[in-house]
Amino acid sequence: MYRIGFGEKQGQGTQSFTAEELMLIVTGKSSGVLRIAPQIFYQIHTLLSFLLYLYLPSKYEPVLAKGEEVGIAHHPETHTRDAVSDEGASMHPCDDTYCGPFPESEPEVKAVANFLRKHRKHIKAYLSFHAYAQMLLYPYSYKYATIPNFSCVESAAYKAVKALRSVYGVKYKHGPASRTLYVSSGSSMDWAYKNGIPYAFAFELRDTGHFGFLLPEVLIRPTCTETMLAVKNITMHLLKKCP
Numbered sequence: 001m002y003r004i005g006f007g008e009k010q011g012q013g014t015q016s017f018t019a020e021e022l023m024l025i026v027t028g029k030s031s032g033v034l035r036i037a038p039q040i041f042y043q044i045h046t047l048l049s050f051l052l053y054l055y056l057p058s059k060y061e062p063v064l065a066k067g068e069e070v071g072i073a074h075h076p077e078t079h080t081r082d083a084v085s086d087e088g089a090s091m092h093p094c095d096d097t098y099c100g101p102f103p104e105s106e107p108e109v110k111a112v113a114n115f116l117r118k119h120r121k122h123i124k125a126y127l128s129f130h131a132y133a134q135m136l137l138y139p140y141s142y143k144y145a146t147i148p149n150f151s152c153v154e155s156a157a158y159k160a161v162k163a164l165r166s167v168y169g170v171k172y173k174h175g176p177a178s179r180t181l182y183v184s185s186g187s188s189m190d191w192a193y194k195n196g197i198p199y200a201f202a203f204e205l206r207d208t209g210h211f212g213f214l215l216p217e218v219l220i221r222p223t224c225t226e227t228m229l230a231v232k233n234i235t236m237h238l239l240k241k242c243p
Helices: 008-027 106-119 150-168 189-193 219-237
Strands: 002-006 042-045 125-131 135-138 172-178 199-207
Touching: 042 106, 106 125, 125 219, 135 150, 135 189, 150 172, 150 199, 150 219, 189 219, 199 219
Parallel strands: 002 042, 002 125, 125 199, 135 172
Antiparallel strands: 135 199
């Protein structure tokens, strides 16, 4: 199973495009990828495309909280009351990095967390889509450690950004979020990975700052097209046995 989450203008546009493309796959009208349909089930969530954040009850165990950061580009990091001195966390409700009153305090977040816990044994990949930076990130966000299945995840990410670039020549960086972007505690990507989902990625879509969160409508569909190719490549990677 794939779990896919979307947020922001670009993410929501990608959501519509992805849902349409997946329907073509299922009905056999999308050439070259029909063979993945019987083996992969896609679960698409768009509940959390608002600016809320995650909460970390300790520095070392990511847990979903105030809001799943699917709708966030640059401020997903949060900590507990006991760790507010750490980077990116605030206990003040008016701050961008407000961590919320307690873990999973919002009903939308609770619903997603419960879904992931219930189905995590069957979920092979978790993808979230954000704006902006042109990056494909994977764990960890909250520390500079290397994940156990680094080689498999790195291979999937490399092939995905290479495929994405082949469409319009748009370059994406890829790598562990802490080293490629910055250290940020409490990301849903880390939470999913820590809960047993072996492939967890966060797409930071176009662009790199010129338009920022206000990507022109004319650029949204091209973003969707190239991103979907990256998603297909990750899917194909899941069907192969990685050593």
